[in-house]
Amino acid sequence: MSSPVLEIRNLCVDYGVGETAVRAVRDVDLTLHRGQVLGLAGESGSGKSTLAYGLTRLLPPPGVVTGGQVIYHPPAGAPVDVLAMTPAQLRRFRWAETAVVFQGAMNSLNPVHRISTQLLDVLKAHRPTSTAVGRRERAQEVLRLVGIPADRLDAYPHQLSGGMRQRVMIAMALLLEPQLVIMDEPTTALDVVMQRQILGELAQLRQRLEFAVLFITHDLSLLVEFSDHIAIMYGGRVVEQAASDRLYQQALHPYTEGLLQSFPALRGPLRTLTGIPGSPPDLRAMPTGCAFHPRCPYALDVCRSRLPPLGRPADSHAGRTVACWLHPTAEPATETRP
Amino acid sequence: MTETEPRSDVVLTAEAVTRHFPVRRGLAQLLRRQRPVVHAVDDVTVTLRRGRVTALVGESGSGKSTVARLLAQLQPPTSGRILLHGEPVAVRSGRPFRAYVRRVQMIFQDPFASLNPVHTVRYHLTRALRIHGTAGRGPAERAAALHRLLERVALTPPQRYLDAFPHELSGGQRQRVAIARALGADPEVLLADEPVSMLDVSIRLGVLNLLRELTERLHLAVLYITHDIASARYFADETLVMYAGRSVEGGDSETVTQRPAHPYTRLLVGSAPDPDRITGAAPPAVPDRGDGEPPSLIRPPAGCRFHPRCPAVMPRCATDLPPRLDVGDKPGHWAACWLYDRHPAGSIAGAGKGDG
Numbered sequence: 001m002s003s004p005v006l007e008i009r010n011l012c013v014d015y016g017v018g019e020t021a022v023r024a025v026r027d028v029d030l031t032l033h034r035g036q037v038l039g040l041a042g043e044s045g046s047g048k049s050t051l052a053y054g055l056t057r058l059l060p061p062p063g064v065v066t067g068g069q070v071i072y073h074p075p076a077g078a079p080v081d082v083l084a085m086t087p088a089q090l091r092r093f094r095w096a097e098t099a100v101v102f103q104g105a106m107n108s109l110n111p112v113h114r115i116s117t118q119l120l121d122v123l124k125a126h127r128p129t130s131t132a133v134g135r136r137e138r139a140q141e142v143l144r145l146v147g148i149p150a151d152r153l154d155a156y157p158h159q160l161s162g163g164m165r166q167r168v169m170i171a172m173a174l175l176l177e178p179q180l181v182i183m184d185e186p187t188t189a190l191d192v193v194m195q196r197q198i199l200g201e202l203a204q205l206r207q208r209l210e211f212a213v214l215f216i217t218h219d220l221s222l223l224v225e226f227s228d229h230i231a232i233m234y235g236g237r238v239v240e241q242a243a244s245d246r247l248y249q250q251a252l253h254p255y256t257e258g259l260l261q262s263f264p265a266l267r268g269p270l271r272t273l274t275g276i277p278g279s280p281p282d283l284r285a286m287p288t289g290c291a292f293h294p295r296c297p298y299a300l301d302v303c304r305s306r307l308p309p310l311g312r313p314a315d316s317h318a319g320r321t322v323a324c325w326l327h328p329t330a331e332p333a334t335e336t337r338p
Numbered sequence: 339m340t341e342t343e344p345r346s347d348v349v350l351t352a353e354a355v356t357r358h359f360p361v362r363r364g365l366a367q368l369l370r371r372q373r374p375v376v377h378a379v380d381d382v383t384v385t386l387r388r389g390r391v392t393a394l395v396g397e398s399g400s401g402k403s404t405v406a407r408l409l410a411q412l413q414p415p416t417s418g419r420i421l422l423h424g425e426p427v428a429v430r431s432g433r434p435f436r437a438y439v440r441r442v443q444m445i446f447q448d449p450f451a452s453l454n455p456v457h458t459v460r461y462h463l464t465r466a467l468r469i470h471g472t473a474g475r476g477p478a479e480r481a482a483a484l485h486r487l488l489e490r491v492a493l494t495p496p497q498r499y500l501d502a503f504p505h506e507l508s509g510g511q512r513q514r515v516a517i518a519r520a521l522g523a524d525p526e527v528l529l530a531d532e533p534v535s536m537l538d539v540s541i542r543l544g545v546l547n548l549l550r551e552l553t554e555r556l557h558l559a560v561l562y563i564t565h566d567i568a569s570a571r572y573f574a575d576e577t578l579v580m581y582a583g584r585s586v587e588g589g590d591s592e593t594v595t596q597r598p599a600h601p602y603t604r605l606l607v608g609s610a611p612d613p614d615r616i617t618g619a620a621p622p623a624v625p626d627r628g629d630g631e632p633p634s635l636i637r638p639p640a641g642c643r644f645h646p647r648c649p650a651v652m653p654r655c656a657t658d659l660p661p662r663l664d665v666g667d668k669p670g671h672w673a674a675c676w677l678y679d680r681h682p683a684g685s686i687a688g689a690g691k692g693d694g
Contacts, residue, residue, distance in 0.1 A: 043538040043539060043540055044538055161631050163631060191397035191398060191565065192397075192565070192567075192606065192609040192610050192611075193397070193605055193606065193609045194631075195609070196608075196609040218538070218539050219539070219611060220539070220613075221611040221612070221613045222611040224611075224613035225611055225612060225613055248613050258540060259539065259540060260613075261543075262539045262540050262542060262543055263539070263568065263611075263613075264543075264568045264569050264571060264572030264573075265568065266567065266568040266571060266595060266607065266610050266612060267596075267612070267614065268614075270571070270572070270592070272547075273543050273547075273572070274543060274544070274547070275540055275541055275542060275543030275544045275547075276540035276541070276544075277544065279508035279509075279510055279511065279538070279541060280508070280538055280540070
C-alpha cells in the first residue's frame with residue numbers, strides 16, 4: 001500500500017456542550033492510503049456518519065469536534081490539519097481535494113435546476129479561470145465516465161431514474177479529480193442490481209483515477225466484497241480494523257463476529273443464525289468498560305470495568321487492530337501500516 | 339400447485355389478482371380517449387398456508403407491497419379474487435372489514451411510524467384487544483392478556499414495557515410491540531411488509547427468528563415481503579419472485595435461491611452482496627443487457643416484461659407472454675419464461691443449467 005492520504009488521530013466529536021454533551025465519536029484513529037477503499041461499518045448510532053462529517057468539518061450544530069487531528073496529505077506539498085484550516089483553505093480543500101457523496105444522494109440534487117447548471121456551478125466556483133466551453137466539456141466527460149450519455153447533461157433531475165441520479169452525484173464528486181471520496185451509504189436506496197452496477201463502475205473508476213474512498217455503510221457483507229480494509233465502529237469507537245478478507249475469515253472482536261453472523265448467506269449450508277442479543281447502546285448512558293460487554297457472549301470481569309485499548313493483538317498478524325480483552329495487545333499501537 | 343396440498347392448509351389465496359392505478363391524463367390522451375394506468379400488479383397468484391412463510395421478493399416498484407394491500411383488503415383488485423379458506427371475500431368497510439382484519443393482520447416496515455408516539459405500549463395493545471374482542475372480561479383478564487402478548491414477543495418482564503412510550507424503546511423492541519399488536523387480534527394470517535429492513539442489522543435476525551417461532555407455534559400463515567433474497571432463503575419456506583408487476587418465478591426457497599431458473603432471478607441472486615466473492619471490481623455475475631432499470635409500468639413491454647434486459651432473449655419473448663412453466667428440477671418450481679417451454683424443439687438447450 002502506498003503513502004497515506006488522510007490520517008485521523010484521536011478524533012472526538014460531541015453533540016451539545018457542557019454537561020449534557022453526548023460523545024458520538026471517541027478517540028478514533030484511522031489511516032486511509034492512496035487508492036485504497038476503507039470501509040467503515042457499524043449500526044445506526046455507532047458514529048460512522050458523524051465521523052465522516054466531523055473530518056470534513058461539515059458537521060451541523062450541535063455537533064462539535066472536541067479533539068484530535070485530521071491530517072491531509074496533498075499529492076505535492078506539506079501535510080495539513082483539516083481541523084485547523086481557515087475558511088478560505090477549507091473552501092479550496094472541499095470538493096477539489098475531498099468530495100462527499102451523501103446519504104440519499106439521489107435526493108440531494110436541486111430539482112429546479114438542470115444537471116448541467118449544477119455541474120457547471122461547481123466548476124465555475126473552483127476553476128474560475130476555465131472557459132465556458134472547457135467547463136461543459138469536462139461536465140460531459142465525467143457524465144460519460146459514470147455511464148450517462150452526454151446528451152442528458154441538460155436534463156432535470158426528475159427526468160432521470162434513481163440510479164442515474166445516483167450516478168450524477170458520483171460524477172459531481174469526481175468533477176474536480178479529488179484525492180479522497182467519502183461515500184455515506186451511497187447505494188442504500190437502490191435495488192441490488194443497480195447497486196452492484198454502480199459499485200462495479202466505481203471500482204473501475206478508482207483503479208483508473210486512483211482516488212481513495214471512505215465507504216460508510218451498515219451492510220458489512222457489501223463492504224467485505226468492495227473494500228480493501230474495514231474498520232468496525234461500535235458506540236463511537238473503532239473496535240476492530242483489518243484487511244477485508246482477513247476480517248471476514250477470522251473476526252477477532254465478538255461484535256464483528258456477531259455482525260458477520262447477522263447476514264443470512266445466499267450460498268452454502270443453511271444455518272440458524274442468532275444475530276446479536278440486546279440492542280445498540282444509548283450514547284447518553286454508555287456502559288462502563290467495553291461498550292459491547294452487555295451484549296457480548298464472552299464477557300469477562302475485566303470487560304465491565306476497564307476499556308480495552310485498540311492495538312495489535314499479540315496472537316495475530318500485523319496490519320490489524322482490535323479492542324477486546326480476549327485478544328490482549330502486543331503493544332499499544334495508535335495506527336496501522338500494512 | 340394448490341391441488342397437491344391438503345385443502346385445509348391453504349388459508350389465504352390471491353387468485354390471479356390484477357391492480358391498475360389510473361394516472362392523470364394529459365390533453366393528448368383526453369383527445370384520444372385513452373385511460374392510461376399503472377400496471378402495478380398483473381395476474382399474480384399467491385397462496386399462504388398454515389404454519390408456513392411465503393416470501394415475496396422483488397425490487398422497489400415491482401408491486402410486492404400492492405399484493406399485500408390487496409390481500410389485506412385495503413384496496414380492491416381490478417380483477418381476480420381474494421379467497422379466505424376458499425371463500426371469495428370482498429369487503430370494503432364496516433363490520434365485514436373488521437371481521438376480516440381480525441383474521442388477517444398486517445405488520446408495517448417502519449416501527450417508528452406505526453406506533454403513536456403519544457401513547458404507551460399498554461394503550462396500543464389494549465386497543466387492539468378491545469377492537470378485536472379478545473380483551474377478556476374485566477381488568478384482571480385484560481392484564482393477563484397483555485402479559486401474554488408481551489411474553490409471546492419476548493418482551494419480558496412485561497411490566498417493564500407496558501407503560502413505556504415508543505421513544506423509550508429501541509427499534510427492535512418497537513417492532514416487537516407492533517407484532518404483539520397484530521397478534522392481539524389472534525389472527526390466522528400475518529402480512530409482514532419488509533418487517534426488518536428499518537431495523538439495525540444486529541437485531542434483524544432476532545425479529546425474524548421470533549416471527550419464525552410464532553409461525554410454527556401459533557400455526558400462522560405468513561407473507562414476508564422483502565427485497566433481500568438472502569433473507570427469504572433463510573426465513574421463508576416458499577419464495578415468489580416479482581418483476582415489474584408480474585410474478586416470474588416461484589417454488590421452495592432453497593430451490594429458487596440455489597437454482598434460480600428465470601433470468602431475472604439469476605440476475606437478482608448474482609447481484610446480491612456475497613462476501614465469498616472478494617475481488618473488489620467484481621463484474622456482475624450475470625450480464626444485464628439493459629441499464630439496470632425496470633420498465634415503465636404505464637406502458638410495460640409486450641410479451642415478457644423482462645425481455646428488454648434479458649441476456650437469453652428470444653424473438654417470441656417480445657410478443658408472447660410466457661405462462662408459468664415447470665422448470666422440472668423440483669416439484670412446484672416454476673418460472674414464467676419461454677426457456678422452459680418443453681414443446682418447441684431446440685430452444686431449451688442448456689436452459690436448466692447455471693446457478694446464476
